[in-house]
Amino acid sequence: MDFHFSPEEESFRQSVRYWLKDNLPEDWEGDRFSRNAENRSIYKDFAKRLATKKWVAPHWPVEYGGLGLSVIQQLMFNEEMSYANAPIGYSSIGVGWAGSTGIVYGTEEQQKKHLDAITTANRTPAPTSPTWRRGPYATATITSSTARRSGPPGPTTRTG
Amino acid sequence: MILIARTDPDAPKHKGISYFLVDMKTPGISTRPLIDMMNNHGFNEVFFENARVPRDCLLGEENRGWYMATTTLDFERSSIGGAVGARKMLEELVAYTRNTRLNGHRLADEVRVRTRLADAGVEAELGRLLSYRVATLQARGQVPNYEASIAKLFNTDMQLRMAKSGMEIMGLYGQLDHRSRWVPLRGRFERQYLWQTGLAVGGGTTEIQKNIIAMRGLGLPRG
Numbered sequence: 001m002d003f004h005f006s007p008e009e010e011s012f013r014q015s016v017r018y019w020l021k022d023n024l025p026e027d028w029e030g031d032r033f034s035r036n037a038e039n040r041s042i043y044k045d046f047a048k049r050l051a052t053k054k055w056v057a058p059h060w061p062v063e064y065g066g067l068g069l070s071v072i073q074q075l076m077f078n079e080e081m082s083y084a085n086a087p088i089g090y091s092s093i094g095v096g097w098a099g100s101t102g103i104v105y106g107t108e109e110q111q112k113k114h115l116d117a118i119t120t121a122n123r124t125p126a127p128t129s130p131t132w133r134r135g136p137y138a139t140a141t142i143t144s145s146t147a148r149r150s151g152p153p154g155p156t157t158r159t160g
Numbered sequence: 161m162i163l164i165a166r167t168d169p170d171a172p173k174h175k176g177i178s179y180f181l182v183d184m185k186t187p188g189i190s191t192r193p194l195i196d197m198m199n200n201h202g203f204n205e206v207f208f209e210n211a212r213v214p215r216d217c218l219l220g221e222e223n224r225g226w227y228m229a230t231t232t233l234d235f236e237r238s239s240i241g242g243a244v245g246a247r248k249m250l251e252e253l254v255a256y257t258r259n260t261r262l263n264g265h266r267l268a269d270e271v272r273v274r275t276r277l278a279d280a281g282v283e284a285e286l287g288r289l290l291s292y293r294v295a296t297l298q299a300r301g302q303v304p305n306y307e308a309s310i311a312k313l314f315n316t317d318m319q320l321r322m323a324k325s326g327m328e329i330m331g332l333y334g335q336l337d338h339r340s341r342w343v344p345l346r347g348r349f350e351r352q353y354l355w356q357t358g359l360a361v362g363g364g365t366t367e368i369q370k371n372i373i374a375m376r377g378l379g380l381p382r383g
Binding site: 074101 | 165198201219231235244247299346
């Protein structure tokens, strides 16, 4: 049994490694998942660079803006990204959770609306309240909430 | 954002929940940052005040959200990031012990330090192989189950031990904040030590992983 990766897989790994060297800020030491304001422009710029390679979600099928990478290539990609400490806070929820679920369950319109914005890094993060301050948090007194349906019932989407 | 909300209050607990993809800029939605103990902004409190969520935000079938949410969670699997992060930390730590002298000799010459690093080397490699095992199952079209729990559990604990080893080897310098001018290795170990506490919760707590391993991996009865 041969436990080695194939030459093609190894060369893919190398290409990711070299690309990261060229495209991350020199001496990069930020946190991978944070959304800290001080580094926001770096996160966004890096996400845009990933997008030009279709590397925001490279394991997604081509029709959804990915490259359809194999599981092993995805593993290698993630390994290199993690080793380089590459920031993905800008897109991690969209790629890892919301978008992937949208591929499985979303309607065509929903997929068009969200997946393209994720893979092209073309979305602007929602603003956080400017009035927050560091320190003990005001405890919210709301412990439950209610919702109410308004408008006519619409068509129900079937799931698989 | 992903919003998972109860839409049928009378249905049993796993039924009657729906899955929405909601624009965070919707009027009535506001957020307040939660700054963690690393001084990081990764989470928010989210408030909904008379926010209107249009029907086209509903993902999939109404009241089937719970089952879709379990699909969402299935996307986090191999824990390879943790295994690789630990390997990088180890490499940095090895370099540090070679280049740092204490009481006239290099840290790397101390038996206590060397055995610690050797243990860490074995663990980092083991973590990587456990992650590879999960990916291999996926590559073969199989669904990793307790194997993913093993990788997650081991890598989380292993990273914490790695951070702790680093801090102990660095002595009191290891506890310095990353902005301090005296901090070794840019404070990565101290930060990792704090960050790791959260990782033992996120993606399924350590206790949940152990339950899965016990039930599905070892065939033990539900506790």
